[in-house]
Amino acid sequence: MDFFVFMSEQWLLVSLLVVLLYAFALSERYKAGTPASVHEVTRLINIDGARVLDVRDRSEFSAGHIVDAVHIPHGEVAERVSELTSYKDKPLIVADKLGQHAGAVGRLLKQQGFQVRRLQGGMSEWANQNLPLVKG
Template identity: 90%
Template sequence: MDFFVFISEQWLLVSLLVVLLYVFALNERYKAGTPASVHEVTRLINSEGARVLDVRDRNEYSAGHIVDAIHIPHSEVAERIAELTPFKDKPLIVADKLGQHAGAVGRLLKQRGFQVRRLQGGMTEWASQNLPLVKA
């Protein structure tokens, strides 16, 4: 009950807190690369020569991945980042299963000067839209 009294009496402070939390969350989201829908990713690949970096583990990657995707598991990206240097001048789209690892990888790549985008919804969203997958 005291909580609601506090909110009603300090509505300005509570509103400011909510806005600051939202701005912080938005800022953190874009530090890891701008999210891109599956349709936007398709456009980037076709018109701008973007490359997809698939950071899922080997089994998931073998079960189905985007054509010409570069496969580096998320736990190895920091050690193998030199392999991505040839793609620094084009957008690099980070794809994982659901989006849980793309943020950390995207943040690392952005710090190293890459143009990073994150596949929104991950490979699960790509597959649910019935877009083509290559199985190895």
């Protein structure tokens, strides 16, 4: 009951808090690389020469991945970032299963100077759109 009284009396402070939390969340989202839809990703690959970094586990990668994707599991990216230096001049699209690891990997790569984009919805969204996958 006291909570609702506080909110009604201090509506301006509560509104400011909500706006600041939203701005913080939005800022953190873009620090990890701009999200890209599956259609944007196909355009980036075909026109801009972007490369896909698949950060899923080996079994998930073998079950199906985007053509010419570079595979480095999310837990190994920090140690193996030097393998990606040849892709610094083109957009690097981070793809994972559902989008849960792409943010952390994207943030790390952006700090290293990469042009990072994140596949929105991850590989699940790619497969749901019936886009091509390479098995093996």
